Amino acid sequence: MKFLCADWLLTCDEDFTIIKDGAIVFDSHIVEVSTYEKLQEKYPNENIEYLGTNSCLMPGLINTHTHLEFSANKTSLKYGNFVDWLFSVITHREKLVEKATKKYIDFELKKMIQNGTTTIGAISSYGYDLESCVESPLNVVYFTEALGSKQDMIDTLFADFKAKLQTAQKYASDHFIPAVAIHSPYSTHPFLIREVLQIAKENGMAVSAHFQESKAENEWLNHSCGEFEKFFKSMLDQKSSLTTPMNFLNQFQGIKPLSFTHCVEANKQELEKIKQLGASIIHCPNSNRLLNNATLNLSYLNDIPMAMGTDGLSSNHTLNMFEEMKSALFIHNNLEPNQLAQKLLKSATSGGAKALGVQKGVLQKGYDADIISFILADEIEDQEDIAMAILLHTNSTTHTYIGGNDELHK
Ligand SMILES: [Zn+2]
Incomplete structure (x- = not known):
């Protein structure tokens, strides 16, 4: 068992409980969380390691949505308009995917650990990121993606999806969890969605x-017009949308755990439906900004659980979750910043765990021992200021424990 203590311990539980002079006992799971004083009394013969002046302990960060296969993009893709970006992805896809070698992806995963991420939701379009994800000490919920809207291709697309998923399932372990992604309502045929969701249901994935995600998507799904009209005509000779937002959402009845990424154009009824489904919304603020999509209105989310993601490097400059939270702090200027900082830290920990269906993201007895520590920029007088201080001044860790092992000092 390991014994650690720090000046501050953030549990990231529902009430955002903070323990001054906090301490934690863990092996692969968390055994106990309390004050240093109490744990010293309980374990008088153990040496509780003090992490230093202004040290802070909290749950590891959970990046619920990323696309590792697009990690090689720096300047290839067009930003500023969603449809232009999508065209540029299609144009450069092959070259980018080829460039994102295992070495390249391994390097990004290693950086994520240094930046305090302990769990990711990896959306895999081709399966080229499989080896890296299996070998990485990170916890990976590995989403095999279903994509394609051409009716006469459905059998082939479904067979291809099943083959990729079966390959992923062979590697299933405590830290590699196979899962299912539907690309989007505009790009995945409703029949394919139905079949793929059936598999997810049967396997509890x-x-x-x-x-x-975009105005173009909303206009296409509702009225078969807008910027996507040209896109679908030229790429697929398709004249109208195959589904509506509500018909799409209805297909997910009974699926758990479930998450929808972006949702910036979702209307009240659609948000209500997402809530009814018990789903989480994954917020990727940097990606939304770069593709000139709307800002997710956090005050509209009400009781819908929120998680955070960086999206891929195809629509971001970094996979660092501290950077993502910092961006969100400045983007959502309609919310009180201290409360927002707390909300973001909760979304990036316990919120992420809920979206992915894992027992992580809270420093509490029985949870997986995914724990990070870092040194705050200076002393904190009032504990209410700690969330803001972390978001403004932290972007890497001194220790990143995953399943109880410090992956930074092996
Ligand atoms: Zn994405």
Whole structure:
């Protein structure tokens, strides 16, 4: 068992409980969380390691949505308009995927651990990121993606999906969890969605889908017009949308755990439906900004659980979750910043765990021992200021424990 203590311990539980002079006991799971004083009394013969002046302990960060196969993008893709970006992805896809070698992806995963991420939701389009994800000490919920809207291709697409999923399932372990992703309502045929969701249901797998990311998507799904009209005509000779936002959402009845990424264009009824489904919304603020999509209105989410993701490097400059939270702090200028900082830290920990269906993200007895520590920039007088201080001044860790092992000092 390991014994650690720090000046501050953030549990990231529902009430955002903070323990001053906090301490934690863990092996692969968390055994106990309390004050240093109490744990010293209980374990008088153990040496509780003090992490230093202004040290802080909290749960590891959970990046619920990323696309590792697009890690090689720096300047290839067009930003500023969603449809232009999508065209540029299609144009450069092959070259980018080829460039994102195992070595390249391994390097990004290693950086994520240094930046305090302990769990990721990896959306895999081709399966080229499989080896890296299996070998990485990170916890990976590995989403095999279903994509394709051409009716006469459905059998082939479904067979291809099943083969990829079966390969992923061979590697299932405590830290590699196969799951299912639907690319989006505009790009995945409703029949294919139905079949794929059936498999997810039978296997109790987590499911995630992009939803209502852009104005173009919203106009196409509702009225078969807008910027996507040209896109679908030229790429697929398709004249109208195959589904509506509500018909799409209805297909997910009974799926758990479930998450929808972006949702910036979702209307009240659609948000209500997401809530009814018990799904989480995954917020990727940097990606939304770069593709000039709307800002997710956090005050509209009400009781819908929120998680955070960086999306891929195809629509971000970094996979660092501290950076993502910092961006969100400045983007959502309609919310009180201290409360927002707390909400973001909860979304990036316990919120992420809920979206992916894992027992992580809270420093509490029985949870997986995914724990990070870092040194705050300076002394904190009032504990209410700690969330803001972390978001402004932290972007890496001194220790990143995953399943109880310090992956930074092996
Ligand atoms: Zn995405």
